Amino acid sequence: MQGGSESMPRLAMERLISARSQSIDSSGIRRVFDLAARMKDPINLSIGQPDFHVPQAMLEATTHAVREHRNGYSVTQGIPDLLRAVWEYLAADVGWKGPSADLDCVVTSGTSGGLMLALMAVLDPGDEFIAADPYFVMYPQVAKLIGAQCVLCDTYPDFRLTAERVESLITPRTKAVLVNSPSNPCGTVLTELEIRDLVDLCHRRRVLLISDEIYDEFCFPDACEHGHCPSPARVSEECLLIRGFGKAYGCTGWRMGYAAGPTPLIQEICKLQQYTYVCAPTPLQWGVIPSFGCDLSPIIADYANRRDMVLKAFEGVTDVVRPGGAFYAFVKVPERLGISASEFVERAIKHRVLVIPGNVFSRRDSHFRLSFAASPAKLQEGLAVLRELMVG
Numbered sequence: 001m002q003g004g005s006e007s008m009p010r011l012a013m014e015r016l017i018s019a020r021s022q023s024i025d026s027s028g029i030r031r032v033f034d035l036a037a038r039m040k041d042p043i044n045l046s047i048g049q050p051d052f053h054v055p056q057a058m059l060e061a062t063t064h065a066v067r068e069h070r071n072g073y074s075v076t077q078g079i080p081d082l083l084r085a086v087w088e089y090l091a092a093d094v095g096w097k098g099p100s101a102d103l104d105c106v107v108t109s110g111t112s113g114g115l116m117l118a119l120m121a122v123l124d125p126g127d128e129f130i131a132a133d134p135y136f137v138m139y140p141q142v143a144k145l146i147g148a149q150c151v152l153c154d155t156y157p158d159f160r161l162t163a164e165r166v167e168s169l170i171t172p173r174t175k176a177v178l179v180n181s182p183s184n185p186c187g188t189v190l191t192e193l194e195i196r197d198l199v200d201l202c203h204r205r206r207v208l209l210i211s212d213e214i215y216d217e218f219c220f221p222d223a224c225e226h227g228h229c230p231s232p233a234r235v236s237e238e239c240l241l242i243r244g245f246g247k248a249y250g251c252t253g254w255r256m257g258y259a260a261g262p263t264p265l266i267q268e269i270c271k272l273q274q275y276t277y278v279c280a281p282t283p284l285q286w287g288v289i290p291s292f293g294c295d296l297s298p299i300i301a302d303y304a305n306r307r308d309m310v311l312k313a314f315e316g317v318t319d320v321v322r323p324g325g326a327f328y329a330f331v332k333v334p335e336r337l338g339i340s341a342s343e344f345v346e347r348a349i350k351h352r353v354l355v356i357p358g359n360v361f362s363r364r365d366s367h368f369r370l371s372f373a374a375s376p377a378k379l380q381e382g383l384a385v386l387r388e389l390m391v392g
């Protein structure tokens, strides 16, 4: 101990932790990851990141930027070369021409960074936003952090966030509807019609549609319409798009994403970024520029095959809503087993198979999330164990 501190009372650290922070549980996903780290040779179907390497051109662009000493801060909004590349891509993908008085874009520290700042920019304490249940784990926790309310829309059993389900939840405090398609944890891809209905509803009720499109590149051919993943951006310029590079290009640790949408909102997000994340990591902003020229179609085809392996494994044993994208299936634990999903997951873990219980993503505990971002051999092995546990 350092001089003097022996006579001083120890800080009662718990008393110093904010009620805000204490109100947040550490992620149930982390608990499974910690378990995986201690297990010998687990069959890990819990991981939410792809199992392929970052494209060579992106690696080279990053190392080049580091070696060229582009390691300092960038402007808050993002380096002009990346912003230009994003706009070229958005023009081709959703027809947004920007930047303009109506539309703007900011490079963010991951999709999470974009979501956090967007929700902070829109919601005051007591305000509400609506999201699907099952949901991405971050949504209700960010709501707690900023004193807002994440109102959950029950989407069982088909996991579709439809305008009809959302409308009855809108109150005078609702500021936004947060859509995630393709979704985590279900892989649900909304149709163009469902998206259009949500856009119309938001417009009619004067709320913002925020679209978390982190998995937009991971849309399987059978869920694409007119060659792409349905997006509200093709219907309206008044929604906020939040996208990321991590999942599509195998670089979740690079923490790169972007938000694009109405200029006044993007300017607010920039202001908040200035005082929080400051900017997205500069060398990695250079690193993601070549991503727009990478062809992901062989990877998507491979993941679609793995999705089909999952559907086949559970055929006749339990219900799995066909995932249209991302790399997750939300699998129902058969009722005849008479156990919760958490209990089923404990049994699976005893057989070395790691999946995440549905109550991490939902108010219900009836399903589990299985990630098929695992090698086909491991996936097959894990599926056989899970099937066996269901058949009994």
Ligand SMILES: Cc1ncc(COP(=O)(O)O)c(C=O)c1O
Residues within 6 Å of the ligand: 048, 109, 110, 111, 112, 113, 136, 180, 183, 184, 212, 214, 244, 245, 246, 252, 255, 256, 257
């Ligand atoms: C739906 C969804 N949104 C956002 C994120 C966060 O992405 P990032 O790693 O880019 O912050 C994830 C990560 O799993 C996700 O599944």
